[in-house]
Amino acid sequence: xxxxxxxxxxxxxxxxxxxxxxxxxxxxxxxxxxxxxxxxxxxxxxxxxxxxxxxxxxxxxxxxxxxxxxxxxxxxxxxxxxxxxxxxxxxxxxxxxxxxxxxxxxxxxxxxxxxxxxxxxxxxxxxxxxxxxxxxxxxxxxxxxxxxxxxxxxxxxxxxxxxxxxxxxxxxxxxxxxxxxxxxxxxxxxxxxxxxxxxxxxxxxxxxxxxxxxxxxxxxxxxxxxxxxxxxxxxxxxxxxxxxxxxxxxxxxxxxxxxxxxxxxxxxxxxxxxxxxxxxxxxxxxxxxxxxxxxxxxxxxxxxxxxxxxxxxxxxxxxxxxxxxxxxxxxxxxxxxxxxxxxxxxxxxxxxxxxxxxxxxxxxxxxxxxxxxxxxxxxxxxxxxxxxxxxxxxxxxxxxxxx
Numbered sequence: 001x002x003x004x005x006x007x008x009x010x011x012x013x014x015x016x017x018x019x020x021x022x023x024x025x026x027x028x029x030x031x032x033x034x035x036x037x038x039x040x041x042x043x044x045x046x047x048x049x050x051x052x053x054x055x056x057x058x059x060x061x062x063x064x065x066x067x068x069x070x071x072x073x074x075x076x077x078x079x080x081x082x083x084x085x086x087x088x089x090x091x092x093x094x095x096x097x098x099x100x101x102x103x104x105x106x107x108x109x110x111x112x113x114x115x116x117x118x119x120x121x122x123x124x125x126x127x128x129x130x131x132x133x134x135x136x137x138x139x140x141x142x143x144x145x146x147x148x149x150x151x152x153x154x155x156x157x158x159x160x161x162x163x164x165x166x167x168x169x170x171x172x173x174x175x176x177x178x179x180x181x182x183x184x185x186x187x188x189x190x191x192x193x194x195x196x197x198x199x200x201x202x203x204x205x206x207x208x209x210x211x212x213x214x215x216x217x218x219x220x221x222x223x224x225x226x227x228x229x230x231x232x233x234x235x236x237x238x239x240x241x242x243x244x245x246x247x248x249x250x251x252x253x254x255x256x257x258x259x260x261x262x263x264x265x266x267x268x269x270x271x272x273x274x275x276x277x278x279x280x281x282x283x284x285x286x287x288x289x290x291x292x293x294x295x296x297x298x299x300x301x302x303x304x305x306x307x308x309x310x311x312x313x314x315x316x317x318x319x320x321x322x323x324x325x326x327x328x329x330x331x332x333x334x335x336x337x338x339x340x341x342x343x344x345x346x347x348x349x350x351x352x353x354x355x356x357x358x359x360x361x362x363x364x365x366x367x368x369x370x371x372x373x374x375x376x377x378x379x380x381x382x383x384x385x386x387x388x389x390x391x392x393x394x395x396x397x398x399x400x401x402x403x
Contacts, residue, residue, distance in 0.1 A: 037098040038084065040129050041114070043251045048242040049115035053107045073105050075120070075352035081106055082117045089293050089300065089309030090284045092124075093117055119242050120352050121257050121308035125149040126282050131303075132250070146275060149282070149303050150265035154178075154258045155246030156185045161266060163212055167221050168339040170330035171270035175318035178262035179343050182255070183229040184212050185247075186236050220335060226342035233346055256350035257307045260314035264302040267317070277301040296320075311350060318348070 054072070073081075081103055085091035096103055097113045107113055117123055125131040131149030151158055164181035165171075190204045199206060208225045221229075236255045246252040253261065268275070277289035282303035290298040293305070293312035300313055322344055329336035 036092070036095070038095045039092045040126065041098070042132055043130055044111060044115040044118050046243045046245050046251055047115065049112040050119055050242055053112055053116065073353060077105065078116070078120055078353050079122065082113070082122050089305045091306060093122065115243065115251070118251055119254065121254070121311060122306055124306060125153050125261065125303050127303065144269070146268050147265050150261040150268070152248050152250060153253060153307070154182065154262035154265060155248060155252055156181050156262050157247070160184050161262060161269070165266065167212065168335060172328060172330040173321045173336065173339065174266035175263045175314055175321050176339055176343050177266045178259050179233055179346060179348070180229060180339065181262050182236070182259050183233040184209065186232050187229065223338055223342065226338055230342045230346055237346070237348055253307060254350060256348045257311055259348055260307065260311040263314045263317060264310050268302065278303060308352065315348070
């Protein structure tokens, strides 16, 4: 029992060291500036490039109905067009993305191509390049270099990741800990952007945030607090605010990819051994790194992996945590069970660019909502009215299906 407790204390100490920057390691440098732009580049500028491109493509399609491209390309086509090695979790972007070359179905603007690749999770977290904070405090600057790039891309305060470890499963639950940290960061953003007089009316609870941030002799977050934070995360996952800027002044990732990067930071922060899967400069060491994100036997080189590859790892890790027995949880069975119960039903789903089936369903749903708003078939019994409404919506969207 004593040795187990000592191990737990040592593990928690290592988390504190990594997150609060006590472990000062020189940031990796290169003898000469790296050259290939498709690998070494900064985050693209803010702005919703995907929406701008879609509108422009729709307009062009209206002007030229016989055009041979699709404004709504499915995800596999985007991946094939933008990645150099689409099947590899460590693929760089195609060199053509950074040129004026014409790529069928893609915007002609290099900035728009880069922004869409970023939003689709096809970029990396190489320190000083894709993960280069424009605004940072001392605690970020002194982060352990292996952890820092993932904190920057996640857009989460290092202190919040540390507090999430304290409130949850610690080293045992990097995925669920990351979800708690991103939820708390979202609540902090809400508190900062909502006038104090309106917070109660719109459900922004600063009391929960204060309990999360509290140090010293404190009560753990209650089941109600955790349920509230889980609801915040559900809301964040249901929205896509493309092109926003995160707390470090860098283009923000979609919420599921932010959680994945935070989970990578949580996992790396408790490592006590060397990381042979990455070279010193953060590039992948393919002789040691996992070739599949879901490989449980070997770790990934997170900094050289694409955001969507880290996301695939995070989902596999999350499933493992939810299936694990509570007696293996470092935070203790009570805290771990409370965290699992609150966040287990959160669905961190992410699909990249929507496939055609989803676009068809969205069109169908929008027309159905319009008919409901117009009170169509209001005189019919409930189930009959609903079936008539769906039938009419389908025929309006797809008139070719009319018998």
